[in-house]
Amino acid sequence: MASPQVFKEVVDMRAFSREQRREGKTIGFVPTMGYLHEGHMSLVQAARQQCDVVVASIYINPTQFSKNEDFGVYPRSEAEDLRKLAEAGCAAVFMPASLYHQSGSSSGGSSSADGSMVVGAAEAGDPDAHETWVSVDHLSQGLCAKSRPHFFKGVCTVVTKLFHIVEPDAAFFGRKDYQQWRVIERMVRDLDMAVRVVGMPIQREADGLAMSSRNAMLSTEDRQRSLCISRALTEAREHAVAQAADAATLQQQVAAAIAAGGGRVDYVEVVDAQSLQPLQELPGRQVLIAVAAFFGKVRLIDNVDFEAP
Numbered sequence: 184m185a186s187p188q189v190f191k192e193v194v195d196m197r198a199f200s201r202e203q204r205r206e207g208k209t210i211g212f213v214p215t216m217g218y219l220h221e222g223h224m225s226l227v228q229a230a231r232q233q234c235d236v237v238v239a240s241i242y243i244n245p246t247q248f249s250k251n252e253d254f255g256v257y258p259r260s261e262a263e264d265l266r267k268l269a270e271a272g273c274a275a276v277f278m279p280a281s282l283y284h285q286s287g288s289s290s291g292g293s294s295s296a297d298g299s300m301v302v303g304a305a306e307a308g309d310p311d312a313h314e315t316w317v318s319v320d321h322l323s324q325g326l327c328a329k330s331r332p333h334f335f336k337g338v339c340t341v342v343t344k345l346f347h348i349v350e351p352d353a354a355f356f357g358r359k360d361y362q363q364w365r366v367i368e369r370m371v372r373d374l375d376m377a378v379r380v381v382g383m384p385i386q387r388e389a390d391g392l393a394m395s396s397r398n399a400m401l402s403t404e405d406r407q408r409s410l411c412i413s414r415a416l417t418e419a420r421e422h423a424v425a426q427a428a429d430a431a432t433l434q435q436q437v438a439a440a441i442a443a444g445g446g447r448v449d450y451v452e453v454v455d456a457q458s459l460q461p462l463q464e465l466p467g468r469q470v471l472i473a474v475a476a477f478f479g480k481v482r483l484i485d486n487v488d489f490e491a492p
């Protein structure tokens with residue numbers, strides 16, 4: 184299988200995409216932070232099926248991390264990632280060194296007064312620094328935003344930049360990051376971006392754990408403990424599909440099971456799968472139970488969705 188073309192510069196990536204479009208080809212885009220697993224590869228596969236050419240990006244975006252998070256230790260495996268992308272038939276990979284104009288570290292290593300790694304021109308003391316942000320007001324609140332208040336502003340900004348650079352016809356996101364998928368869908372709709380957003384099912388390990396690059400940072404014990412998340416979610420869904428259940432009971436059951444399994448619950452929420460607003464009454468609703476929990480220092484997310492009878 185041919186190696187993908189690797190682009191480090193914005194102009195080169197854009198030139199490649201424009202050439203493909205001139206040839207009448209459609210571009211499927213898979214944005215990632217690297218350390219690729221079968222979850223990422225399922226997105227590449229879908230992009231291949233639905234588009235003529237697949238472009239992936241590998242970029243650990245500093246603006247979606249707070250300074251107390253794991254930006255500095257996020258796992259990397261560039262050579263292995265490129266090998267997997269070649270095998271999957273990916274045509275091009277965008278791997279920029281940095282996507283933000285700023286003074287100091289070009290990789291985004293400085294942080295702002297409020298604890299985010301989002302560095303604006305004023306804070307950087309550099310009138311030439313990055314100072315334009317994209318945010319989705321309401322959907323970006325709650326769930327992951329409670330403990331990662333800078334996350335969605337960073338994600339929306341970088342995804343907008345990536346869309347402008349790659350100019351894809353369709354972009355593929357995993358529903359493991361369910362709120363992220365919904366937020367990006369909304370951003371694309373509200374800003375009339377000419378990209379079709381595709382949300383793909385969660386890929387799991389054989390024992391049920393949702394695949395995630397951060398799984399590699401779990402100790403052996405925590406890897407075993409982390410199974411309580413998918414087990415608790417599966418049990419909750421089975422319970423709620425088999426008989427009438429109320430949101431508060433499901434929430435408490437899942438939270439208790441994760442705490443008993445050795446996790447530190449960040450949140451367990453029972454929400455409407457479209458609006459992400461908390462639900463009380465479930466009958467007839469499309470329900471999402473979303474979880475974030477820490478095992479050691481590693482924060483994992485997972486979810487299940489279903490129609491309540």
Ligand SMILES: Nc1ncnc2c1ncn2[C@@H]1O[C@H](COP(=O)(O)OP(=O)(O)OP(=O)(O)O)[C@@H](O)[C@H]1O
Nearest residue numbers: 215216217222356357359360385386394395396397
């Ligand atoms: N298990 C999975 N199934 C399907 N898609 C996934 C899965 N894990 C990640 N993705 C998707 O891959 C894309 C890139 O995600 P990313 O590179 O952050 O990987 P990740 O495994 O989610 O990493 P992290 O450990 O940071 O959560 C996102 O759209 C994400 O939702």
Ligand SMILES: CC(C)(CO)[C@@H](O)C(=O)[O-]
Nearest residue numbers: 214215216244338341360
């Ligand atoms: C969409 C994304 C690549 C933006 O940095 C990231 O949040 C991710 O990998 O899910």
Ligand code: BAL
Nearest residue numbers: 216247248334360363
């Ligand atoms: N998959 C989401 C990227 C992040 O947690 O920063």
